[in-house]
Amino acid sequence: MEALVEGELESGTGLNQEVGIKRPSDTRWGSHFSSLLNIKNIYSSICEVLEDLGRDNSDRDRKAEAIRILRSLKSFDFVFCLHLMVDILGITNHLNTTLQRKDQDIVNAMNQVSSSKRVIQEIRDVGWEPLLGNITLFCDKHDVRIVDMEHEYYDGFSRRRGSQDGNVNNLHHYHVDVFKAVIDMQLQELNHRFNEANMKLLLCIACLCLHESFKAFDLDKLMEMATLYREDFPTEYDLQVLEVELKNYIKDVREDERFNQLKSIGELSKKMVEAQKHIIYPKVYLLLKLALILPVATASVERAFSAMKLIKTDVRNKMGDQFLSDSLVSYIEKIVLDSFNNNTIVKLYQAIRSRRVQL
Structure with a gap:
């Protein structure tokens, strides 16, 4: 109500609906982004509820728990981690949502992965000052004490000792030990799951896509895919035979009406068997089988x-x-x-x- 009176929020249909602390998803594909975002949006309301519980003398255990949680929420350390994780998980949550779409093609998915990596790297390079500015405004608004970045870092139990050059100050802790460390861990995880070789292979497989009369067909990329399977295409002769078959195959299936209504590589391989084209193009059919047996968990x-x-x-x-x-x-x-x-x-x-x- 205060925000509406002061003009910070606009009233209207569907706006300013009641928000609760979202329950984290049960699946590994879920993200805690929505939960953290809701905590950030209703931070003041959460603190008010905890303050009321902290004044309740009927249940001492609940009172002590509320005071402990409120002390943690009102700390600069919590506010810093909250804003940092909202920024990072906002990127990965969008990536998760994009990859889970059933109508998503491989090319767009891989482009989205590369884009997410670049955005996270950009945050690491130039995102420190904007993040610290947003945290400072948030702390001023909600009466959270801002730490002096030049003072020695204190974790609440004992002062942390740094290298032989001296103690670690707050700036080094939040900028290096937290900010850069978290981003580096996220980039390392993305690079591990989507390394260059895997992305190249997936982009090559996308060239077998049937949409719009095999519009994505790319001879060079399919030949590059074949070179990754040396046991199936061991000699230069095998690769040359595959290249000839691919050139004839794409003209054949584009002119054959039986291949117009297919939707997946699996349907394409079945139709090739039904039309006896797996005998005419054995190397192409082998390439299709190699694409189908990739261990992909959707x-x-x-x-x-x-x-x-x-x-x-x-x-x-x-x-x-x-x-x-x-x-x-x-x-x-x-x-x-x-x-x-x-x-x-x-x-x-x-x-x-x-x-x-x-x-």
């Missing part, structure tokens, strides 16, 4: 494994494999099941066998 697979602990609990731990599979399909494919009405399901079960009563 977000849907991750959600399926996460759903198991919700379906097969300690109380229901003796269910058979078939019942577990049926339950998982019903739980995961909620959108599909919503398209069926209850009457259709009742009629289906009624028709399975004769019953004493009408369902």
Whole structure:
């Protein structure tokens, strides 16, 4: 209400809805970004609630816990880490959301990965001063004591000793030990999961995409992909044969109407077998098989494994494999099941066998 009166917020339909502390996601694909962002947005309200609990004398344990949490929230260390993680997780959360889209193609996905790496690196290079400025404004607004960056860093228990040159001050701790260390860990994780070789291989596989009459087809990249599988294409002769087959193959499938409605590489390989083209282009078919056997775990697979602990609990731990599979399909494919009405399901079960009563 105070923000509306002072003009800091605008009123209107769908604006300024009530916000709570978001529960973290149960899956590994989830991010804590939304949780931290909500804490940042309702920081003052959280502090007010904790202050009220700290004055409650009816429950001493709850009072002591509230005072302890409030002391942590009102510390510069917490505010600094909160702002830093909101900035970093904001980038990776967008990347996670992009990669989980079912209609996302490999080229756009890899471009998004490269873009996220560049943005994080830019924060490391020139993001310190803007971050510190935002933290200072936040601390002034919420009455959080700002530490002197030139003073010796104190972690609350003992003063940390640095190198032989002297003690570590607050500037070195927050700028080097926290800010740069966290960003370097994030970049290292992204580089490990999406290294140059993996990204190059995925971009080469994207050239097999069927959309818009094989628009993404690139002979040079597919030949580069073949060179990564030396056991399957061991000699220069094999590579030359593959190049000739690829040139003939792309003209053939573009003119064949049977290949117009396909949507995936898996469907393409099946159609090649049905049309006996895997015999005509054996090297191309081998390249398709190599693309299909890559160990790729999608977000849907991750959600399926996460759903198991919700379906097969300690109380229901003796269910058979078939019942577990049926339950998982019903739980995961909620959108599909919503398209069926209850009457259709009742009629289906009624028709399975004769019953004493009408369902």
